[in-house]
Amino acid sequence: MPTTRDVAVAALIALPHMTPARLHRVFDRWQEPTDALAALARGGGEAILRTEARLEDGRRAEIVAAWRGADLGRAAAVLARHGTRVTIRSDADWPIEDDAPDLPAALLIEGGRTDALDHPRVAIVGTRAATPAGLTDARDLARSLSDAGITVVSGLAIGIDGAAHAGALEAGGPTVGVVATGLDIVYPRRHVGLTAGVRRDGLVVSEHPHGTGPRPERFPVRNRIIAALADVVVVIEAATRGGALSTAAAALRLGRPVFAQPGSRRNPVAAGTNALIADGAHPYLDPADVVMAVGMTAGARRGPLHPPAPASGPPERLGPDARRVLRALAGEAATADELVARTGLGAAHLARAVRDLVEAGRIVRHRGLLWPA
Amino acid sequence: MLASVLSATLHGIVGQIVRVEVHVANGLPAYSIVGLPDAAGRESKDRVRAAMVSSRIDWPLRRITVNLAPGGVRKTGAGLELAVALGLMLAGGAIPAGLLDGIGVLGELGLDGRIRRVPGALALVDALARDGARTVIVPHADAAEAALVPGVRVRAARSLAEVRACLTGEDPWPPLPDPAPDSAPAGAVDPEPDLADVRGMTTARVALRAAAAGGHHLLMSGPPGAGKTMLARRLPGIMAPLDPDEALEVTRIRSAVGLGTAGRLATARPFRAPHHTATTQALVGGGSGRPRPGEVTLASRGALFLDELGEFAPQALDALRQPLEERVVRISRQAAAIEFPAAFTLIACTNPCPCGRDPAQCTCSDVARERYRRRLSAPLLDRFDLRLALRAPGEVEEPGESSALERVRVVAAVERQRARYADRPWSRNAHVPAGALAAAVDLGPEARLAWRDAVRGASLTGRGAAALQRTARTLADLDDRAEVAAEDVLLAAELRQEVP
Numbered sequence: 001m002p003t004t005r006d007v008a009v010a011a012l013i014a015l016p017h018m019t020p021a022r023l024h025r026v027f028d029r030w031q032e033p034t035d036a037l038a039a040l041a042r043g044g045g046e047a048i049l050r051t052e053a054r055l056e057d058g059r060r061a062e063i064v065a066a067w068r069g070a071d072l073g074r075a076a077a078v079l080a081r082h083g084t085r086v087t088i089r090s091d092a093d094w095p096i097e098d099d100a101p102d103l104p105a106a107l108l109i110e111g112g113r114t115d116a117l118d119h120p121r122v123a124i125v126g127t128r129a130a131t132p133a134g135l136t137d138a139r140d141l142a143r144s145l146s147d148a149g150i151t152v153v154s155g156l157a158i159g160i161d162g163a164a165h166a167g168a169l170e171a172g173g174p175t176v177g178v179v180a181t182g183l184d185i186v187y188p189r190r191h192v193g194l195t196a197g198v199r200r201d202g203l204v205v206s207e208h209p210h211g212t213g214p215r216p217e218r219f220p221v222r223n224r225i226i227a228a229l230a231d232v233v234v235v236i237e238a239a240t241r242g243g244a245l246s247t248a249a250a251a252l253r254l255g256r257p258v259f260a261q262p263g264s265r266r267n268p269v270a271a272g273t274n275a276l277i278a279d280g281a282h283p284y285l286d287p288a289d290v291v292m293a294v295g296m297t298a299g300a301r302r303g304p305l306h307p308p309a310p311a312s313g314p315p316e317r318l319g320p321d322a323r324r325v326l327r328a329l330a331g332e333a334a335t336a337d338e339l340v341a342r343t344g345l346g347a348a349h350l351a352r353a354v355r356d357l358v359e360a361g362r363i364v365r366h367r368g369l370l371w372p373a
Numbered sequence: 374m375l376a377s378v379l380s381a382t383l384h385g386i387v388g389q390i391v392r393v394e395v396h397v398a399n400g401l402p403a404y405s406i407v408g409l410p411d412a413a414g415r416e417s418k419d420r421v422r423a424a425m426v427s428s429r430i431d432w433p434l435r436r437i438t439v440n441l442a443p444g445g446v447r448k449t450g451a452g453l454e455l456a457v458a459l460g461l462m463l464a465g466g467a468i469p470a471g472l473l474d475g476i477g478v479l480g481e482l483g484l485d486g487r488i489r490r491v492p493g494a495l496a497l498v499d500a501l502a503r504d505g506a507r508t509v510i511v512p513h514a515d516a517a518e519a520a521l522v523p524g525v526r527v528r529a530a531r532s533l534a535e536v537r538a539c540l541t542g543e544d545p546w547p548p549l550p551d552p553a554p555d556s557a558p559a560g561a562v563d564p565e566p567d568l569a570d571v572r573g574m575t576t577a578r579v580a581l582r583a584a585a586a587g588g589h590h591l592l593m594s595g596p597p598g599a600g601k602t603m604l605a606r607r608l609p610g611i612m613a614p615l616d617p618d619e620a621l622e623v624t625r626i627r628s629a630v631g632l633g634t635a636g637r638l639a640t641a642r643p644f645r646a647p648h649h650t651a652t653t654q655a656l657v658g659g660g661s662g663r664p665r666p667g668e669v670t671l672a673s674r675g676a677l678f679l680d681e682l683g684e685f686a687p688q689a690l691d692a693l694r695q696p697l698e699e700r701v702v703r704i705s706r707q708a709a710a711i712e713f714p715a716a717f718t719l720i721a722c723t724n725p726c727p728c729g730r731d732p733a734q735c736t737c738s739d740v741a742r743e744r745y746r747r748r749l750s751a752p753l754l755d756r757f758d759l760r761l762a763l764r765a766p767g768e769v770e771e772p773g774e775s776s777a778l779e780r781v782r783v784v785a786a787v788e789r790q791r792a793r794y795a796d797r798p799w800s801r802n803a804h805v806p807a808g809a810l811a812a813a814v815d816l817g818p819e820a821r822l823a824w825r826d827a828v829r830g831a832s833l834t835g836r837g838a839a840a841l842q843r844t845a846r847t848l849a850d851l852d853d854r855a856e857v858a859a860e861d862v863l864l865a866a867e868l869r870q871e872v873p
Binding site for chain 1: 573574575576577579594595725726732733734735736738739742762763764766823826827830848859860861863864866867870871872873
C-alpha cells in the first residue's frame with residue numbers, strides 16, 4: 001500500500017496547472033507533501049502564485065481554487081494499481097544531484113529493478129531516423145556499459161534510444177527509460193515489447209501524472225531529465241535539429257561530459273554529432289573512453305566499474321567474396337549494382353555474398369539499400 | 374420477299390456473327406429496324422437510303438423490316454450498313470437471289486454510296502471465316518487487313534454501285550490494295566532506345582532481361598534521375614518477337630480499337646505507357662455501351678509501363694490486380710460478360726519517399742515514408758516477381774551491352790520455355806501456376822536449401838515463395854541450364870527486395 005506521503009506527492013503532481021517550478025516553490029514552503037496538500041486545500045496556493053507577476057488575478061484565483069480540491073482517492077488508487085514509487089527532491093534516494101528550478105521536484109517511478117538508479121548512469125541518445133550502423137553502435141555501446149556495471153538511461157523513442165535500451169537488456173540491464181507521458185501510456189506504440197522489457201529489467205521514470213498523453217512539446221522538456229539523471233551523455237547519431245541535441249545542450253548546461261560519435265559529412269544523421277564535436281564534445285571512439293569518463297564523475301561513487309570487454313567479438317569466418325563486399329561497402333550504404341561495379345563480382349556471386357553478410361549481421365537492408373551494420 | 378445477308382459486329386475484340394434479315398412486304402412505305410441496334414445502327418436507315426439513291430438503285434417503296442439476328446446481342450457501330458443495303462437489293466429484286474450465299478459482308482455507307490472502313494475488320498473477318506463464309510466483301514481500306522485471315526477470299530469494295538456491278542458480273546472486282554509500306558511497322562516505338570546507353574547497373578539489367586524472358590512483373594524504386602524510366606523504355610527492345618498466334622492477337626486488338634494495322638500482322642510487341650491520370654476504365658477497359666478494351670489489353674503480349682505508380686488512382690491500381698493474376702480482363706454487363714486478353718508484363722516505377730532524395734541522404738520521417746509507401750497496397754506489391762531499388766549512378770563505367778545482344782539471350786530463354794511448356798496452356802515461367810511449379814522448376818538440393826532459407830529469412834508470402842522459384846527458373850533459362858542452381862535462387866531473392 002502507498003504511504004500517505006506518496007499519495008500526497010502523486011496528488012500534487014496531478015494538480016491542474018502544476019509545473020516543476022511551482023512544485024519547487026511548494027516544497028520550498030512546506031517540506032512535507034502532506035503539509036503542502038493541507039495548506040493548498042486551505043487556499044495556500046495564493047502564496048505560491050504570488051511571485052508570478054505576469055499571472056492575471058482572475059486566472060490566479062482560478063488556479064488557487066482548483067488546487068483546493070486535490071483528488072487524494074484517485075491518486076491513491078493509481079499508485080496502488082500500478083505499484084508506482086514516488087520520490088521528491090528532499091528524499092535520500094532522489095537521483096538528481098543538481099539544483100536547478102527547471103528540473104523536476106518529484107518523479108514517479110515504476111519497474112522491477114529498484115536498484116537501477118543506484119549505479120553510475122550513462123545516457124545514450126540519438127535520432128529516430130538512425131542508420132543500421134548507428135543502431136548497431138548504440139546497441140554495442142549499451143551492452144558494453146551494462147557489462148561495466150553502468151545503468152543505461154534513454155528516452156524509449158524509436159531509433160537510437162530503442163537500440164540503447166535493447167542492448168542494455170541483452171546484457172542483463174538495468175536500464176532506465178525516461179518517458180514524456182504518464183507511466184501508464186506507451187508511446188510509441190511500436191515499443192510495447194521494449195517498454196515491458198525495460199520495466200522488467202529496469203525502471204521507467206516520468207514527471208507527469210498517469211494519463212498524460214504524448215504531446216510534441218513534452219519530448220524536448222523530458223530530455224533535460226535524461227541529461228540530469230546521466231553522469232555522461234553519449235550522442236550516437238543526430239541531425240542538426242532534433243531532440244538528441246537538446247539532451248546534449250541540457251547536459252552541457254548541467255556540466256556533464258558529452259560524447260558524440262563522428263561520421264561522414266555525407267551522412268545527414270552525422271551532421272549533428274559532428275557539430276557537437278566541433279563545439280568541443282568528446283569524439284566517441286570506444287566504449288572504454290566512456291567508462292573512463294564516468295570514472296571521473298561524481299557518479300563513480302555509486303558503484304564499482306569494470307573495464308568493458310572489447311567492443312566486438314572474434315571476427316566471424318567470412319568468405320573472400322563477402323570480405324570484398326564489406327571492403328567495397330566502405331562504411332556507407334550502397335545498392336547491389338554499385339557493389340557489383342566495385343567488386344567485379346557477378347550478380348549471382350554478389351547475391352550469395354550479400355546473403356551471407358546479412359545472415360552474419362554485418363549488412364542490413366534498409367530503404368532499399370545495403371548498409372553496414 | 375425475304376433476304377438474309379451474313380455480317381458481323383464487334384463484341385469486345387471478337388467478332389460476333391449477325392444475320393441481316395430484310396423483309397419487304399406490301400403496305401404503306403415504312404422502315405423499321407429491330408434486334409438491339411445501337412444509335413448508329415438506328416441512324417443507318419437514312420444513310421442506307423441516301424447511298425442507294427445516290428447509286429441509282431431503287432429504294433423499295435413498301436413496308437421494310439430489318440432484323441438483326443440473333444436478337445439478344447447488342448449490335449454496335451455502322452458496319453452492318455452494307456449488309457442491310459445488299460439485303461434490301463436482294464429482297465427488292467435489284468440483284469438476283471442466291472448471289473450472296475456463303476459471302477460475308479462488312480462496311481459502313483456514305484451518303485454518296487462510298488464504303489467506309491469498319492473497326493476490327495480482322496476480328497470480324499475471322500469470325501465470318503469460322504462461320505463458314507468462303508468470301509468476304511470488305512471496305513477497300515480494310516481489305517489488306519482482312520487478307521491476313523487465312524482460307525477466305527477477300528473482295529475489296531469501294532462503292533455500292535461498284536459492288537452491285539461486280540456481284541452481277543458486269544465488272545471485275547478491283548485488285549486488292551497492297552499493305553502500307555514497311556516504313557512504319559505497326560506498334561513500333563521509334564527511335565528505339567538501346568541498352569548500350571546504360572552504363573553499369575548489372576543487376577538492373579539482369580532484372581530487365583528476366584522480365585523480358587520470363588514475363589515477370591518488374592517494379593523499380595528510386596529517386597528521380599536513377600534511370601528507372603530509361604531502363605523501362607528499353608524493355609520492348611529486348612523482348613522476343615511475337616509468334617504467329619500472338620501476332621494475330623495483337624493485330625486483332627489494334628484493329629478492334631481502331632489503332633490501325635496498315636494491313637499487316639504486328640511484328641513488334643506492344644509497349645503502352647499510360648499517364649498516371651488514366652482512369653480505371655482507360656486502364657482495364659469497360660465503359661458504357663460497347664465495352665472498350667483498356668491499356669492492359671492494348672499491352673497484351675507486350676509490356677505495360679506505369680511510371681510514378683503511386684500517383685495512379687488507388688481504384689485503378691486495385692483494378693489491375695485481377696488482370697495481373699489471370700491475364701484476362703472480365704467485364705460484366707447486363708447483357709453479357711466480355712473477356713479481353715491482358716497477358717502483359719507490368720513494368721512500374723516509383724519514388725521511394727516524398728522528398729525524392731537519395732535513400733542515404735533522405736531525411737523523411739518514418740511516418741512520412743510509411744504513408745507514401747501505403748499508396749501501393751501490399752497485395753499489389755506482392756505481384757511483382759522483380760523489385761529493385763535503384764540509385765543515381767555515380768561511377769562512370771564502360772558502355773553496356775547492346776539491346777541486340779541482350780535480345781539474343783532473351784530469345785534463347787523464351788525458346789527453352791516454349792519447349793518446356795509445349796503441351797501446357799502457358800508459355801512463360803512467370804505464368805506457371807503454383808501447383809505446376811514442382812514439375813517445372815527442378816531445384817537441386819543446394820538450391821532447395823537456399824530457397825527455404827530465403828523464404829524463411831524474408832518471411833515471404835506463398836506468392837513470394839513461388840515468385841522466387843519462377844524467377845530462378847528464368848535466370849537458369851537465361852544461362853541455358855536445365856537445373857536451377859542455388860545461385861539462381863539467391864539472385865532471384867536479391868532481385869525481389871522489399872521496396873519502396
